Amino acid sequence: MADLDVVQRGSVLIGDNGLIEAVGSFKELRSLKPDAEIQEVDGVLFPGFVDCHTHAVFGAARLADHERRARGISYKEIAAAGGGILASVNDVRGRDESQLLELMKPRLAALVANGTTTVEVKSGYGLELAAELAQLEAVRRASLVGLPSLVPTFLGAHEVPPEARADPDGYVSTVVDEMLPAVQQQGVARFCDVFCEPGVFTIEQSRRVLEAAQRHGLGLKLHADEIDYSGGAQLAAELGAVSADHLAAVSESGIEVLSGSSTIAVLLPGTMLFLGSSSQAPARRMVDAGVAVALATDFNPGSSPGLSLPLMATLGVSQMRLLPAETIIAITVNGAAAVGEAHARGQIAPGFRADLVLASARDWRELPYWYGTNLISEVWIEGAACHPRQWPVNCLG
């Protein structure tokens, strides 16, 4: 994971199809295509960052939850008091897909401005068919607006909704029998995810949902071992999920199983930071064990209203003891793998999408180093230049 190929004074040839045709010296590329239009840039060019775990389609910010936690009220207590995820659920249920789209736009723009060109977005604040579909429809429409490129994930099993509290298994049946077929039919999701966690969905319930999703042709992801251990990492690997996410409470055997699998461990250090945790997922141990690790923002209104993958790279180095090079791989190559795009995104290489970000730096290691400011000066998505610094700053709230 620390094997980074750094090209000095390199050039990239981009085809009309938005893909990278060649990478090399200017001279080589010039001879390949003498009439190519030339843009000279100054800085470090990275593959566009892939944010492989977000809940970017939501309603209002949850400003009160931030203060509540500062006052010592726990995540579970906030949820029990009607805050937490369910506050966002009530909010989203009261909005239509156009409203959700309008709220999402400036947030997606802020992600791009910080260098993210691909964003996985989960539903999961609907928890009933219509509202889940509205979220996924908002994601589909946002994809049409342009930037960034979105990967939709159905997360109907994010939480048991209030009206089904007495019968969680009944709600799982609704997800499996009613929601998943509709999601498949509408073609609005590429992955299915479940919040597998003691007190939310059990291993057995998670397995039911994921196996059904697999039958419907969806790829699998899993919120696994986030707060307390339940063996989610093992389930994800067993079912061939593309990723197991969070993993702050993963076990040694979970790490071992992941290391022998093709499942990516998606770690979310910003969430731990924002929730006030003093620990992080055992990233160093995982990488040393041979697990492929990606870092993502977990962008969501409750536990991580964070928008910067470079900041996640800083946390990777400073809080998780990953090497700087490992954090770059974690937000590019491995982020792409965690959304099933290892073959097409996350690398500056022939045949890959021309998703590129330019950082105002002389050394790639500056990206995780100058933390809390934005070094990104230019972004290309499928070869088309966006100019995020020229966009108006839109209110995110």
Added chain:
Amino acid sequence: MADLDVVQRGSVLIGDNGLIEAVGSFKELRSLKPDAEIQEVDGVLFPGFVDCHTHAVFGAARLADHERRARGISYKEIAAAGGGILASVNDVRGRDESQLLELMKPRLAALVANGTTTVEVKSGYGLELAAELAQLEAVRRASLVGLPSLVPTFLGAHEVPPEARADPDGYVSTVVDEMLPAVQQQGVARFCDVFCEPGVFTIEQSRRVLEAAQRHGLGLKLHADEIDYSGGAQLAAELGAVSADHLAAVSESGIEVLSGSSTIAVLLPGTMLFLGSSSQAPARRMVDAGVAVALATDFNPGSSPGLSLPLMATLGVSQMRLLPAETIIAITVNGAAAVGEAHARGQIAPGFRADLVLASARDWRELPYWYGTNLISEVWIEGAACHPRQWPVNCLG
């Protein structure tokens, strides 16, 4: 500290002298000055942020130290191996004040872009008279260039330089007898600071430097109880220092003494984050005990290449359990107090400097909430609008 006065649909009248004349409704202010030029803004207007603890005048970034720490090498081991502060000392000694100025400019611009309008800047990478003066002269020249407003601090006692290792007391004598008089004569510093820490300067050595500085008319600051306890907080309070800084290892008696003093506790959560610490200074206990707390970036190339006070506010809430309102006071009112400017900066009030920042938000609580992105859309310094979003992104390294 949580007593924030929020004005809805407020207006600010700025005089030609760069000071705020009045704050109130548009109608009131209009009648005060019917011919005033009007600028309408959309968002939340904050007092310009005051970064009251930085080491912003330095040479190269210390990228290797970041990776070294990820590899498990401790702060003291890095220093012993010739990295750490001494790497920056060797670097700064090889540069003249013009080079230091040019390196500082984009870094100061990045601070302004993140909403900081006043920056305290320490010397301390010279550790010999000429190099210390070159740093302070670079700060003086940067003040003439314009933004932000700089407050210079002499930190000749930042570390014992290599050539004086055998005789630390002799180096303290050099600071007291040679450097301080020259600094006073040149009029290039407003405060004097000492790194009081076991293994660096003792309480007795720190007292010698600070008492001499006081005789030379400088205000006092102190790096106190950062890594290990030595009673620095008590010394700072006893000598009437304007601030005691870091305080991660402060004692209960230190907190008690600070609470009965006018010394501001300047806490630097970004440093703890960047160094990979799992703990933070006991901010909550201090505020509860009646200590006035400020938050700063500690911007420096080794332990905190961080540029965003809003991110420090996030860490204040999420990692230190300060209330959102307390973190706003900590980067404005109390930051100003920690540079002796409580009467003139850090508030939007008549007679105060018209240093203002506009955040693209509807609710002031969004500032510490949307972490890792920059909400600041406009900055005024002494009433003059800067447009940081239109500046070119300059390389910081």
